[in-house]
Amino acid sequence: MSTQLTARDYALSGSTRPLAALYSRNARAVIARGLLATRSSNWLIMVSGFFEPVLYLVSMGVGLGALVGTVEGPGGQEISYAAYIAPALLAVSAMNGAVYDSTWNVFFKMNFAKLYQGMLYTSLGPLDVAIGEIFLALLRGAMYATGFTAVMALMGLITTPVALLVIPASVLIAFGFASFGMGITSFMKTFQQMEWINFVMLPMFLFSATFYPLSVYPQGIQWFIQALPLWHGVELLRQISVASFTPATIVHLCYFLVMIAVGMLLTTLRLRTLFLK
Amino acid sequence: MPTPPAGPPVISAHQLSKHYADFKAVDGISFEVPAGESFGLLGPNGAGKSTTMRMIGGVSQRTSGQLTIMGLDPQEHGPEVRAHLGVVPQQDNLDEELRVRDNLIVYGRYFGLPLSYLRPKADELLEFAQLTDKAGAKVDALSGGMKRRLTIARSLINEPKILLLDEPTTGLDPQARHILWDRLFRLKESGVTLILTTHYMDEAEQLCDRLVVVDKGRIMAEGSPAQLIREHSTREVLELRFGSERNTTVAAELQGIGERLEPLPDRVLIYAHDGEAALEQVIARGLRPLTSLVRRSSLEDVFLRLTGRSLVD
Numbered sequence: 001m002s003t004q005l006t007a008r009d010y011a012l013s014g015s016t017r018p019l020a021a022l023y024s025r026n027a028r029a030v031i032a033r034g035l036l037a038t039r040s041s042n043w044l045i046m047v048s049g050f051f052e053p054v055l056y057l058v059s060m061g062v063g064l065g066a067l068v069g070t071v072e073g074p075g076g077q078e079i080s081y082a083a084y085i086a087p088a089l090l091a092v093s094a095m096n097g098a099v100y101d102s103t104w105n106v107f108f109k110m111n112f113a114k115l116y117q118g119m120l121y122t123s124l125g126p127l128d129v130a131i132g133e134i135f136l137a138l139l140r141g142a143m144y145a146t147g148f149t150a151v152m153a154l155m156g157l158i159t160t161p162v163a164l165l166v167i168p169a170s171v172l173i174a175f176g177f178a179s180f181g182m183g184i185t186s187f188m189k190t191f192q193q194m195e196w197i198n199f200v201m202l203p204m205f206l207f208s209a210t211f212y213p214l215s216v217y218p219q220g221i222q223w224f225i226q227a228l229p230l231w232h233g234v235e236l237l238r239q240i241s242v243a244s245f246t247p248a249t250i251v252h253l254c255y256f257l258v259m260i261a262v263g264m265l266l267t268t269l270r271l272r273t274l275f276l277k
Numbered sequence: 278m279p280t281p282p283a284g285p286p287v288i289s290a291h292q293l294s295k296h297y298a299d300f301k302a303v304d305g306i307s308f309e310v311p312a313g314e315s316f317g318l319l320g321p322n323g324a325g326k327s328t329t330m331r332m333i334g335g336v337s338q339r340t341s342g343q344l345t346i347m348g349l350d351p352q353e354h355g356p357e358v359r360a361h362l363g364v365v366p367q368q369d370n371l372d373e374e375l376r377v378r379d380n381l382i383v384y385g386r387y388f389g390l391p392l393s394y395l396r397p398k399a400d401e402l403l404e405f406a407q408l409t410d411k412a413g414a415k416v417d418a419l420s421g422g423m424k425r426r427l428t429i430a431r432s433l434i435n436e437p438k439i440l441l442l443d444e445p446t447t448g449l450d451p452q453a454r455h456i457l458w459d460r461l462f463r464l465k466e467s468g469v470t471l472i473l474t475t476h477y478m479d480e481a482e483q484l485c486d487r488l489v490v491v492d493k494g495r496i497m498a499e500g501s502p503a504q505l506i507r508e509h510s511t512r513e514v515l516e517l518r519f520g521s522e523r524n525t526t527v528a529a530e531l532q533g534i535g536e537r538l539e540p541l542p543d544r545v546l547i548y549a550h551d552g553e554a555a556l557e558q559v560i561a562r563g564l565r566p567l568t569s570l571v572r573r574s575s576l577e578d579v580f581l582r583l584t585g586r587s588l589v590d
Contacts, residue, residue, distance in 0.1 A: 005438060005468030010287045010312045012347040012361070014354045021335075024356035029386040036383065037374035114370040120336050121364040122387035122435075123356045276336055276355075 022271055023127035030119065030132025031139075046140065050147050053093040057151065060211065061085055072213075074235075075244030083157045087237035088210040090148050090170050094141050095230055096201065098174035101137035102181030103197050106274075107188060116275055126275035130267055134178045141174035142167065152241075162243035169240055173233040176256040179263030186270035204230045229259055287312045287439060287470055288333065293342035294494075295328050302328040304494035305342065315461075315471040317481045317488030319576060321586065325494040326474035327367055330443050333472065334364055346439070360388060363437030367444045367474075369428045371416045377427060378403060378412040385434040398434060405460065406430035422453050429457065439470045446480060458483055478576040490576075490583055497583040502576055509582045510574035511536050513552035517545045517559065517566040527564065534558045539581060548578070 014020070038046060061082030073079040109115040119129055145167045152158050181197075188194050208230040214222050225231050236252035239245055267274075286309035295303040303325040310316045318326040331337035332344060335351030335358055344351060351358045372380050381399040382392070390398075403409045406426040411419065419427065425448065432440060442461070446454040461484060465471055475481050481488055482502045490497045490505070498505055515535065519527045521543060528540035535549030549555040552571030559566065580586075 005313065007285060007312050009468075010285075010347050010438060010470075012349050012354075012357060014349045015357060020357065021353050021355050024389065026387070026389045029383070029389065032386060033372070033375070033383045036379060037372070040374065040376065040379075113373065114368070115372060117336070117366065118370040118372065118384070119387055120355075121334055121359060121362070121366070122384065123360045123389055124387045125356045272338060276338055 019125075019127060022125040022268070024123045024125050025128070026124060027128045027131035027135065029124065030129055031135050034132065034136040046143075049097060049140070050144050052096075053089045053144075053148055054151050056089050057082065057086055057148075057155075060089075061155075073242050073244070074239045075242055077242065077244075079242065080157070082155065083159075083241070084238070085211055086148075086152050086155075086157050087166060087241040088208075088234040090145060090152075090166060091173055091230060091233035091237045092205050092210060093144060093148065094170040094174040095177050095205075095233065097141050097144060098137050098177035099181045099197065099201060101140065102134065102178040103185045103188075104194060105137075106133060106182055106185050107194055110275070120275055126271040127268060129275065130182055130271060134175070134182065137178045138171050138174055142171050145170040158241070160243045163241045165240045166237050169236055170233075172253070172256050172260075173229075173236070176229060176233075176259035176263065179260050179267055181263075182274070183263055183266030183270050186267075186274035204228055208234055210234055229255065232256065285312070286310055287347050288316075288472070289343075289345045290329075291343040293329070293332065293344055294340045295325070295332060295337065296340040301494050303332070303339075306489075306491070306494070306496050307342075308489055308496065308499065310470060310472065313465070313468045313470055315465050315473065315484055315486045317485035318472070318474040318491050319476070319478075319481050319485075319488050319580065320474075320491035321476060321580075324491040326491055327443050328494075329491075330364075330366075330441050330472070330474060333441060334359060334362060360435065361438045363432035363435065363440040365429050365432045365440070365442045365445050367447070369424045371424060371427060371431070373416050375416070376412075377408060377414050377416060377419070380416060380427060381431055381434055384431050388435045390435065395434070402430040402433055405433070422449050425449055426453070426457075429460075433464075437469065439472065440464065442471065442473045444474055444476070446475075446477065454480075478580075481576055488576075490580055492580075492584045492586075498579065505576065505579045506574045510578040511548040512550050512574060513548075513555075514572055514574050514578055515547040515549060515552040515555045515559075516568075516570040516572065517547065518543065518568045519545070519564075519566050530562065530564060531559065534562075546578070546581075548574070 065081035068081040070078040071081055071084045073084065116129055120126065149164065149167055208225055208228060214225060217225065232252040232255040236249065239249055288310040291307050292305045293303060293307065294301065294305050306329065318329060320326050328337060332339050333346060333351060335355035338352060346358045347361060349358050372383065375383055378399055381402055382395045385395040385398065403412055406429065408423060408427060408430070411423065416424065429445065446457055449457065461471060471484065473484055485502060487501050489499045498509060500508065524542065524545055525540050528538060528545055531538055531545065531547065535547040535555045537548040539546040539548070547555050556569055556571065
């Protein structure tokens with residue numbers, strides 16, 4: 001402020017880097033802000049998100065499990081009902097957390113807290129904000145997954161060290177949903193439209209072979225469920241939890257890799273609509 | 278006011294438009310701002326001032342027209358352009374989840390600035406905004422005026438070359454406004470280009486080298502405050518109040534006095550070179566206003582003349 005500006009200071013030469021209009025390679029500033037905000041005010045909300053799948057596991061796994069007894073696991077072996085649904089609940093919680101962070105949370109910060117308006121008046125581009133927010137969502141997902149896996153271990157539901165791979169796998173699942181969710185939010189303008197997201201999520205949670213095997217459905221419905229992302233997440237984590245892998249494991253992994261690629265492409269294409277009105 | 282420094286334009290808008298589905302927020306405006314100038318957009322709420330500011334910052338997509346900031350299109354080079362902008366939006370958008378000093382530091386990190394620069398800079402700006410003793414406070418514990426000062430301090434964290442101020446002093450008490458004007462004047466002296474929207478005439482007259490009067494998305498007039506008053510108004514104005522019932526009916530009896538007559542619901546304005554002389558003529562016609570006031574013409578009168586409406590509703 002003390003030095004005198006001259007006309008020369010006002011000449012800029014534009015970068016020809018791709019995405020220069022949308023991205024300044026500074027997503028870490030968004031991440032740093034998120035961590036600081038969590039530390040100073042949000043940590044209670046964070047903790048509550050951890051308990052939801054744990055409560056499901058206790059009530060359904062232990063309570064309902066007493067009626068059900070053992071069921072057939074992915075490799076054909078008999079496992080307890082709690083051990084059967086625990087990886088599925090982990091997949092559901094990865095989905096719910098990622099979708100919440102990338103849809104409702106983004107919608108609120110955009111339209112009500114006006115957080116992004118402040119960010120976007122700086123050198124940050126919308127892609128910095130999107131990457132930062134997705135990273136924060138995944139970090140939170142990884143913490144929840146670690147906590148839930150610890151609960152599984154305490155309940156004696158983890159029988160092989162391979163099962164620890166459910167943690168990175170649930171981050172992969174969360175990434176798929178988060179990258180897509182942010183793109184979807186760009187189409188939403190009102191709270192009523194946001195409710196449609198819940199309308200899709202709840203049936204997906206209940207019917208994606210979460211609490212019973214897919215074989216209970218007629219063939220046509222099985223195909224439909226198998227096209228949905230949550231079923232692939234449930235199956236992937238269930239296989240990892242008992243270290244029983246088949247060629248289908250590759251299919252589940254690839255499903256999410258494609259979902260992430262398509263979701264990031266959609267989100268990037270929709271960034272102007274989402275953030276620059 | 279010093280004469281505006283000449284130089285190549287740092288902001289250049291040509292036929293700039295922003296249309297929404299059902300209305301035209303900005304409808305083909307053109308202007309240029311040279312480096313170091315203090316340029317004002319004067320107009321009522323909804324005139325398109327804020328939308329223009331948002332397009333300059335590259336956070337709103339224009340419908341048509343050209344716009345360059347320091348030689349770059351903010352739509353294509355948003356992050357690079359904004360690296361040199363400071364923005365004070367109309368409504369404070371401070372980060373409510375962070376404390377006062379962290380608001381400055383985190384905002385500086387959005388510009389990619391290092392902490393070694395930001396820590397002393399944040400303290401300097403807290404001093405500037407008289408918020409040093411609030412450094413560790415939560416944002417929602419601040420008063421309206423404090424929030425405004427923090428927003429303004431935040432806009433200076435990257436030492437901007439162009440400062441965009443959207444209604445900077447709305448909601449501030451008179452003393453706070455004068456302090457702010459003083460700070461802005463000092464920034465201007467160091468060569469910072471100021472772009473300012475306001476609906477306060479005194480603010481525009483104090484701060485702007487040049488301004489455009491905007492209404493319904495279009496530019497109605499352009500010039501220095503003195504020039505606009507000279508061109509669109511008389512030297513003095515006589516304000517008469519006859520009581521709310523009679524203001525309009527008495528207007529007919531005032532015809533011929535001064536250069537122009539403007540009956541408003543609450544008062545009648547007579548535009549004249551000599552206000553006192555006009556008042557004598559009113560009295561000579563046997564009319565007895567409840568109150569009378571002779572004052573210099575202001576930008577308010579210019580606006581009224583150009584649009585037929587007052588600036589402040």
